[in-house]
Amino acid sequence: MDKNLIIGIDPGVKTGIAVYSKKEKKLLELHTVRIHRAFEIVTDMGAHIEMVRIEDARQRKWLGSGDAEAKKQGAGSVKRDCKIWEDFLQDKAIPFQMTSPGKVKTKISTGYFKALTGWQGVTSNHARDAAMLVWGF
Template identity: 40%
Template sequence: MSKFLIGIDTGTTTGFAIACDSGRGGKLQEIKSLSITKAMARTIELVNEHGKDNIKIFIEDPRKRTWFGDADARQRRSGPGVREGIGSVKRDASIW
């Protein structure tokens, strides 16, 4: 039986990817940007269709990220929304 691997990239829009792994490496089936609620609904559909034992979910966890590149410089140019964006990504990861 094939296992389905779901990759979640949190953010303003949720990056959503599905790969099917039949034991010889995964093959990408689907990749798209969705709202967080649509990504969750799609995940539930796959669990209902294939069973939770055949699904593995990989979620980017930005709470473990310590480097933010040029966020300070971008904040000086664009305002505090830059840091707020980082916070919303962390919030979405904790929701998952």
Template identity: 40%
Template structure:
């Protein structure tokens, strides 16, 4: 069993957990939420404590690779913050010797509304945009176990 953690960086960090049982179906969603970056890091540590470092993998959206922005100065400043958070996550993963992959934003299916997300994933719990984006990083993702 592999624990897959999806991270959508930002002030409201999207956080999702999926479990890959090695049955060929890929990651089955277990948690979809959002929280602060520090709470998300605490949650990652808790999952590592519970399942072991070798059984946890992070998939982090790398906003530093995004080159398209619309919406003016405020959006551009927010984009800078999200890019900084991607750098923080990468540095934190390296410092803690974690298994992680930085995912290009174009490689992730994002911006689903709640109804579409529920239909695609089967997740019936409450979500917000950040949690849904994080979930799409790990939903049905297959790993080598």
């Protein structure tokens, strides 16, 4: 079985998922889905996955400005999602890497993303963030 897929995951209520082919050097799929659907996508591709890269909110050192209490609650939820992803991938014996948010260029515009990747489909910021975890891997 050819294991050449790198999957990027941006956890959250709206989970971004990107599928990158190392062989073809391009993005194959981008999705914004609920967490259970993201688990299904990863499970379905399991035999072809070389690695899953997850933006790990537990490694975030800042929350930014704004409503501090709301951000803490949201961050706590995403941190729990990161732990669920870690447990899921360990249980499935799928290689993974928990990646610090500061080590990935995220929050890029649609125009820049299209110019960089050549992806012409509709994207959300969650899907673009997931794609940046795997782009050019």
